[in-house]
Amino acid sequence: MIFEENTMKTERIYEGKILNLRIDTVELPDKKYSKREIVEHPGAVAIIAITDENELVLVKQFRKAVEKILLEIPAGKLEVGEEPEECARRELLEETGFTAKEMKYLYEFYTSPGFCNEKMYLFLAKGLIKGESNPDNDEYIEVYTKKIDELYDMVINGEILDSKTIIGIYTAKMLMSNKNF
């Protein structure tokens, strides 16, 4: 039997620009108390954008949290009141310059549900038209397109280090193996 944990007390530690931190004191099934450190995040979108040449659109950027330049699928945080599809179209345009005739919601997942409520909505973008990218002031991004089989090998070889991008590549490979794609 799995019990939900009732919150007995909440301590708010930090309210920030992209995340908040709180500590919940919870009651366990045996009536003992435990602490849960929880990062609050507004949620995000990630986009599997596939060109007419059947290549996947990727962005390369420096990630301070891990001190590495990572290759990722386009993604970004939800703004207040923003719908996920609207966010997906905005982020795709800002980061890569592409607009999409078709933007289809696929599914959603939590990136780190053990301590963070970040939910990521995954979209499929097709019918891409290239324009000008317009990243945020503090974003420095390079745009690439790559064949899905090459990216699939990169996952197996441990060269893709971002979880949403691994999910995006596996999902793209699965979708493109369907002859109706």
Add this chain to the structure above:
Amino acid sequence: MIFEENTMKTERIYEGKILNLRIDTVELPDKKYSKREIVEHPGAVAIIAITDENELVLVKQFRKAVEKILLEIPAGKLEVGEEPEECARRELLEETGFTAKEMKYLYEFYTSPGFCNEKMYLFLAKGLIKGESNPDNDEYIEVYTKKIDELYDMVINGEILDSKTIIGIYTAKMLMSNKNF
């Protein structure tokens, strides 16, 4: 051209049980400053554990951060000084009661590199022997085994909500399609 961001100042906000929070002030290529909110995490392992009947081992538990009961592959945080393989064997035993004759490192990834340094090491466990599970005092877990094709359909249908578990299911499906598996 992608530039790395130099840290000009670090403010430590919180030091906790499973995570820390700091704010780095960074210098951007245009010499302007920006803030990066960064969650520090010790790293974790996740285990694709496949039974002799070719089923995947899963755990179901309540996750306070998202206020949901989630179906996940076995996983857990690295303890201080612990090697990833040692951690994978410990967590598999504690959460599910299984020991594995074979525990093979596959690859690693960051769960949320935009704001968190959590790195997850993915392992493949085979030759499973069932014993007694021994979860932490504050963990309440149910153990399941399921066919990989059923889980694959659950991913597509949006019924698997945890990113490492989606990666684990896609990877297991890919590995098991190899006739030498």
